[in-house]
Amino acid sequence: xxxxxEGQEVDPRTQAIAHKHEFEVSGIQARPVTPQDLETFDYVLxxxxxxEEDVRSLADSPDNxxxxxxxxxxxxxxxxxxxxxxxxxxxxxxxxYEVLNRSIDEFLATLVTExxxxxxxxx
Numbered sequence: 001x002x003x004x005x006e007g008q009e010v011d012p013r014t015q016a017i018a019h020k021h022e023f024e025v026s027g028i029q030a031r032p033v034t035p036q037d038l039e040t041f042d043y044v045l046x047x048x049x050x051x052e053e054d055v056r057s058l059a060d061s062p063d064n065x066x067x068x069x070x071x072x073x074x075x076x077x078x079x080x081x082x083x084x085x086x087x088x089x090x091x092x093x094x095x096x097y098e099v100l101n102r103s104i105d106e107f108l109a110t111l112v113t114e115x116x117x118x119x120x121x122x123x
Contacts, residue, residue: 013090034058043064046065052065074099
């Protein structure tokens, strides 16, 4: 996996969107996914098919790698990638936030259902 953003902090435009939606991202730094991550985590969520291919190449047969947008109830199945807002104006960052927010909500709901949890773990 590429480490070209390793150690970089969150893009200032992402920080602005995070602040707008009242959550903190300062101090978070990029790091590459490692083979150890695939052994450690039950779920590895990726943003697009290119990331998925790269992450899956780190292990023989990883069954814990998922496209996060697969959980988006409003997705167009023909385009399962989260759009990269880096090359767009602020509206692109807002749109990406909205897609991620929906996708994560549905992912968490899926965890509750699949693991037969009595109460949402994200309440």
